[in-house]
Amino acid sequence: MVNTQGQTGRVGATAARGRPANLGDRVFKSVVTALACGILLLVGLIVFKMIDSSMQSIQKFGFDFLTGTTWDPVFQKFGALPFIYGTLVSSLLALAIGGPISIGAAIYLSELAPNWLRGPVSFMVELLAAIPSVVYGLWGIFVMAPWLRSSLEPMLGNSLGFLPLFKGPVYGVGLLAGGLILAIMIIPTITAVSRDVMRAVPNTQREAMLALGATRWETIRLAVLPYANSGIFGAFILGLGRALGETMAVTMLIGNRPEISASLFAPSYTMASVIANEFTEATYELYLSALVEIGLVLFGVTLLLNALARLLVWRVAYGPTGG
DSSP: OOOHHHHHHHHHHHHHHHGGGOHHHHHHHHHHHHHHHHHHHHHHHHHHHHHHHTHHHHHHHTTHHHHOOOEETTTTEEOOHHHHHHHHHHHHHHHHHHHHHHHHHHHIIIIISOHHHHHHHHHHHHHHHHSOHHHHHHHIIIIIHHHIIIIIHHHHHHHHTTSGGGOSOOOSOSHHHHHHHHHHHHHHHHHHHHHHHHHTSOHHHHHHHHHTTOOHHHHIIIIIHHHTHHHHHHHHHHHHHHHHHOOHHHHHHSBOOOOOOSOTTSOBOOHHHHHHHHGGGOOSHHHHHHHHHHHHHHHHHHHHHHHHHHHHHHHHHTSOSOO
């Protein structure tokens, strides 16, 4: 009897060994390798150029640039701490507000929504991500800021004014307005990634819990969310990265004042906003170098956060987090 299976395996192995010698395969591999390396080269060139352009500021101010609170182009004194503070506070506020909403929407879309409703709602959520940021900014100026100034901020001040977060005059624009508009903008990102991660959880997880007599909520809480927690955390990090780098909408609503204040009602500034507002006004090299150094700090933080998020999402895609 002829072992056709063994012969087929040997033929397949021979063909596989012969493919690298094929000219078309070699050309294709070289092209895609060059394209992939080109991306890394592009990132490297961006970092190199930003470091080179900010070297004057780095040499003059050193680490004091990150801890200084004075931003005075007239007297050539530059400290980026107010911008770092405004960026972090507004982004974390956006995450605190938009995160729970996003997780709730993701749970509904992945676990509870009927099939006829899941598609349209998912489309509307993803459509929010396609809206230009300047449109969010215009809506924030003409709709949200007046509402904050006349309703929400006075109510918070009257009821929670004993807390430093809710003290001070009411402007309508400030850290709270910037955080709210960022929360709206990051909801589509966190919702979409969290939904996909939850739907990647094997159905055997759900079936096992239901077989043990668990309710739908217990199944979600004990079987789905623990399995997908790394991916959900990655979605949060992606949303945080989006909030950190957002420019136009937050520039229109945060007030653009380089001061550090504990009050959410006070105007503030972000790293992206100061670059957008003052780049054309940089009339001498040190001023321009300081702005580029702020961009370098923002680039590094955003790159690290996105890399961390990708690793976490990949982790949940290949298996559970528990032992």
